[in-house]
Amino acid sequence: MAEVKVTTRTRRTAGAKKEAKAPSADTARIAVVGIPASGKTTYFRFLAGHFGLNLPILYVPSRDDGGNLPLYGDLDNDVALEETTYETTDPTDPEGGLETTTRFYVNRPMEDRKKLWVELSAGREDQGILTKYPLPTKFNQFVEMKMRFRYGTPEDPTGSRPMELQTVDEAGGIIADYFSYDRLWLEDGEGEVTEKSCRVIPHFDSWRPDRRDLWRRGLTLLGRFVHEADAIILFLSPALASLRDQAQQINLARGVFRYIRARDLPLVIAISKADRLKDFYGQVEQSVRERTFRSQFDTADFLLRRDGAGMGTILVAQEGRGISTKEDVFLISSAVSTGEGHPMMVGEGGQEAPAMGTPTLGVPVMVNTTLPLARACERILAKRSTKGA
Amino acid sequence: MGAPQTAMASATDAASPPTLRDRNVLLLDLSKSMLAPLPDAPSGRGDRQKIEVARTAVFRILQDAAATGTPFGLVTFTETVRVPVPLGEVHRENLPYIENLLALLQPSGRSAIWDAIAVGADLLRAGTQGVRGNLVLVTDGWDNASARFAVRPEPGSPLKNGYNDLVPYVLPAHSELNLRIVGIGSGVERDRGVDGAAMNAFLEQLRARAGELGLAGAFSFQEVTTGSQLFTQMVQAFLDVGYEDDRPLEELHPEELAQHAASAAKALKEPQQHATVARLRAPHPTGTGGAPDPSYLESPDLEIGVLSTTGGAPAYLRERYGPLGEVIECYLAAQYDRALKLLTESREVLPPVTRLYWQARVEFAQRAVVEAARSLLQAWTEAEKLPPASQAPVIRRLALLQARMQNDKETETLIRFIDETEHRLGEVDASARERLMDLLARLMELRGTYQLTRLAGEGDLQDAALRHEAAVEDVFGRLQDARLEFASAGPAVEGALDFIEICLAEMR
Numbered sequence: 029m030a031e032v033k034v035t036t037r038t039r040r041t042a043g044a045k046k047e048a049k050a051p052s053a054d055t056a057r058i059a060v061v062g063i064p065a066s067g068k069t070t071y072f073r074f075l076a077g078h079f080g081l082n083l084p085i086l087y088v089p090s091r092d093d094g095g096n097l098p099l100y101g102d103l104d105n106d107v108a109l110e111e112t113t114y115e116t117t118d119p120t121d122p123e124g125g126l127e128t129t130t131r132f133y134v135n136r137p138m139e140d141r142k143k144l145w146v147e148l149s150a151g152r153e154d155q156g157i158l159t160k161y162p163l164p165t166k167f168n169q170f171v172e173m174k175m176r177f178r179y180g181t182p183e184d185p186t187g188s189r190p191m192e193l194q195t196v197d198e199a200g201g202i203i204a205d206y207f208s209y210d211r212l213w214l215e216d217g218e219g220e221v222t223e224k225s226c227r228v229i230p231h232f233d234s235w236r237p238d239r240r241d242l243w244r245r246g247l248t249l250l251g252r253f254v255h256e257a258d259a260i261i262l263f264l265s266p267a268l269a270s271l272r273d274q275a276q277q278i279n280l281a282r283g284v285f286r287y288i289r290a291r292d293l294p295l296v297i298a299i300s301k302a303d304r305l306k307d308f309y310g311q312v313e314q315s316v317r318e319r320t321f322r323s324q325f326d327t328a329d330f331l332l333r334r335d336g337a338g339m340g341t342i343l344v345a346q347e348g349r350g351i352s353t354k355e356d357v358f359l360i361s362s363a364v365s366t367g368e369g370h371p372m373m374v375g376e377g378g379q380e381a382p383a384m385g386t387p388t389l390g391v392p393v394m395v396n397t398t399l400p401l402a403r404a405c406e407r408i409l410a411k412r413s414t415k416g417a
Numbered sequence: 418m419g420a421p422q423t424a425m426a427s428a429t430d431a432a433s434p435p436t437l438r439d440r441n442v443l444l445l446d447l448s449k450s451m452l453a454p455l456p457d458a459p460s461g462r463g464d465r466q467k468i469e470v471a472r473t474a475v476f477r478i479l480q481d482a483a484a485t486g487t488p489f490g491l492v493t494f495t496e497t498v499r500v501p502v503p504l505g506e507v508h509r510e511n512l513p514y515i516e517n518l519l520a521l522l523q524p525s526g527r528s529a530i531w532d533a534i535a536v537g538a539d540l541l542r543a544g545t546q547g548v549r550g551n552l553v554l555v556t557d558g559w560d561n562a563s564a565r566f567a568v569r570p571e572p573g574s575p576l577k578n579g580y581n582d583l584v585p586y587v588l589p590a591h592s593e594l595n596l597r598i599v600g601i602g603s604g605v606e607r608d609r610g611v612d613g614a615a616m617n618a619f620l621e622q623l624r625a626r627a628g629e630l631g632l633a634g635a636f637s638f639q640e641v642t643t644g645s646q647l648f649t650q651m652v653q654a655f656l657d658v659g660y661e662d663d664r665p666l667e668e669l670h671p672e673e674l675a676q677h678a679a680s681a682a683k684a685l686k687e688p689q690q691h692a693t694v695a696r697l698r699a700p701h702p703t704g705t706g707g708a709p710d711p712s713y714l715e716s717p718d719l720e721i722g723v724l725s726t727t728g729g730a731p732a733y734l735r736e737r738y739g740p741l742g743e744v745i746e747c748y749l750a751a752q753y754d755r756a757l758k759l760l761t762e763s764r765e766v767l768p769p770v771t772r773l774y775w776q777a778r779v780e781f782a783q784r785a786v787v788e789a790a791r792s793l794l795q796a797w798t799e800a801e802k803l804p805p806a807s808q809a810p811v812i813r814r815l816a817l818l819q820a821r822m823q824n825d826k827e828t829e830t831l832i833r834f835i836d837e838t839e840h841r842l843g844e845v846d847a848s849a850r851e852r853l854m855d856l857l858a859r860l861m862e863l864r865g866t867y868q869l870t871r872l873a874g875e876g877d878l879q880d881a882a883l884r885h886e887a888a889v890e891d892v893f894g895r896l897q898d899a900r901l902e903f904a905s906a907g908p909a910v911e912g913a914l915d916f917i918e919i920c921l922a923e924m925r
Binding site (some may be wrong): 157224270279 | 514675676679870915
């Protein structure tokens with residue numbers, strides 16, 4: 029295959045004074061994986077925004093500690109989020125070059141919080157119109173996303189630790205393929221996914237050459253960073269209408285279980301878009317309306333007995349094999365909807381703000397969003413301390 | 418023309434390339450006497466012309482040759498010997514042309530049998546290796562027109578002047594020849610049937626020469642006096658036609674394919690609601706294609722096929738499949754009463770499982786559900802008596818009809834997928850076919866481990882789930898290897914792998 033030209037340029041969003049600092053040697057990396065539209069983008073954007081916006085997070089079931097998780101924005105590093113787009117310059121030209129563009133997002137409040145929700149909760153087609161971000165999935169690009177934060181408690185003698193959350197966005201298909209087909213897996217951080225092994229992907233040979241090349245590069249990039257990852261967060265969407273998407277998600281999940289077992293990696297599962305699950309949404313709604321309500325929702329029971337994620341048998345089989353369904357599986361919703369296409373907002377008093385009428389002063393409700401991240405960090409540190417001991 | 422989708426049952430592996438011995442030449446008598454009727458008293462059916470019956474044999478052998486890639490040649494003879502199909506591989510796409518040609522061949526004139534055998538031997542001649550292959554002669558007559566070759570009436574007796582001895586010509590040193598003569602009609606009276614005495618004398622001399630030279634080979638003569646006898650020998654078939662709402666996999670939108678796979682998986686996951694699935698056998702890896710059985714005229718396997726009806730009824734049904742072809746023609750024309758009458762008349766000719774299945778199918782089309790169920794039950798009993806190689810595909814056709822009768826869409830989808838996959842894979846590499854059939858069989862076996870997860874008690878649930886997941890992962894690993902190995906094997910293989918992959922995801 030002809031060598032592809034690679035050009036690099038950097039864009040800064042307004043207010044970004046500098047580029048992100050290179051991660052330090054003790055930075056722990058967490059890979060976020062999920063099929064297309066499983067909620068990876070929303071998770072990164074809202075969670076990154078959380079550090080600057082201090083978005084309130086609701087916990088279901090309620091937490092006794094009041095939700096004090098030791099997660100912080102990285103004040104040494106102005107950049108909360110870094111996105112690098114890899115794009116073929118001309119999709120119709122098989123010899124076209126590959127262009128990379130990096131954008132940096134800093135810890136700054138947004139003027140209109142509702143607008144953020146509308147942009148991120150819109151369908152993929154609408155996102156391209158509503159935002160300047162290259163969100164609609166295209167076959168000629170993928171985006172590497174990195175979010176920097178710190179985890180740790182002031183009581184900890186070592187203080188907080190730098191962490192990096194990483195994914196390949198706009199390319200959930202790449203992620204699904206990589207984990208589903210273990211014949212693609214890289215065994216070292218410098219490895220390359222070969223054209224030959226890519227043929228394990230259905231119909232790969234029938235794709236256009238530029239798409240094949242981009243896909244192989246994406247698989248390689250992903251393979252390298254998950255090889256270096258200290259933990260994985262798997263996103264599962266319970267709201268997949270298409271049977272093909274459901275099959276893709278199940279294959280991905282089974283692949284991720286194989287991967288973490290083979291490499292002894294901590295795994296945390298986030299069932300995203302949980303507000304689409306009626307039982308769960310009922311708890312969220314009640315928690316927002318009645319400030320005295322303390323939810324006792326049993327997540328594990330809901331997932332295993334009532335098959336809330338559509339993979340009860342699989343989760344049962346994996347119990348104790350790198351995950352605990354009680355401690356490592358979370359129902360999350362980073363941008364809760366009222367169910368009618370409007371964001372569920374809470375006002376200053378913590379109660380639901382009206383969705384109609386004058387633009388609200390409220391902020392979007394996030395449910396359990398930080399839990400998978402905190403749990404992944406906790407397990408990384410536990411593993412490191414065990415190793416150290 | 419809708420080419421038949423056959424799934425020939427054969428124990429021979431189609432992967433091995435045809436050897437010189439696998440070459441087949443058919444010698445077909447086209448003398449005027451072939452226009453005479455062949456009595457068919459035992460079945461009570463009307464008489465048929467000998468040529469009509471003989472064409473059936475040719476159609477069938479041609480079809481076998483096209484399916485297996487075995488070299489085939491056709492020699493026809495009156496007083497003149499012709500080679501309408503030179504010895505070579507018959508390509509499936511050329512079948513309609515050859516079949517049209519055969520349909521146009523009209524008997525006339527006399528019979529140059531010995532000259533024809535010599536030409537057939539020439540086609541099979543392999544230089545210093547002698548004559549190697551299979552010759553099948555279908556004739557109703559006496560030699561009365563040969564100009565070059567003759568056979569001594571008795572060993573050592575003189576030949577007619579100017580004629581060559583056919584025996585050493587056909588059987589030179591190093592030969593390996595099988596000659597089978599099918600004589601139509603009794604030859605007790607001249608011009609009423611084949612000259613059995615001359616044929617037997619010829620075969621005796623061949624056997625003697627083979628003994629002298631130490632040659633391998635088989636020589637036989639078989640006389641058939643009725644059309645039914647010939648059909649029984651030549652067309653032992655279980656044939657079916659697709660249903661009007663059949664849609665090939667390749668026509669499905671990817672999401673529809675996923676829906677079909679999910680539906681099929683449901684049939685595997687819920688055995689109580691889909692009892693028919695339990696009757697299905699795992700697909701036989703070598704159940705399709707396969708090399709021809711050289712003894713097809715003597716002890717034919719049950720030919721199993723699903724005829725495509727896209728674009729109307731298949732051509733030459735009657736010619737190719739005799740009474741069964743006629744039944745199918747009537748069924749397709751919605752002449753159900755006539756179809757049932759024909760089935761009764763062909764009782765002696767048709768294999769019981771075929772007759773009972775078609776009776777059920779016709780009755781179901783007539784909405785006589787109770788009668789159809791009774792006939793199908795009897796067909797199931799007959800199917801149990803079939804040899805294993807034939808059993809699996811026949812049982813699937815029975816199960817498909819039963820699923821339709823019970824309005825069980827999930828089972829119907831699963832069976833259709835297996836059937837269609839087996840058929841489509843008939844044209845691909847034998848190793849790919851075997852691997853995919855093995856994958857399908859393993860997919861079917863997942864029913865067992867999945868059921869255990871449903872039945873297990875609280876304490877055993879994790880063990881059962883673990884075992885099931887391990888079984889799924891094993892199949893998925895094999896599926897990945899198949900994807901890598903057969904990446905360029907074409908849409909038939911890819912479609913089957915896609916379907917299995919989605920089914921696997923559903924088994925959770």
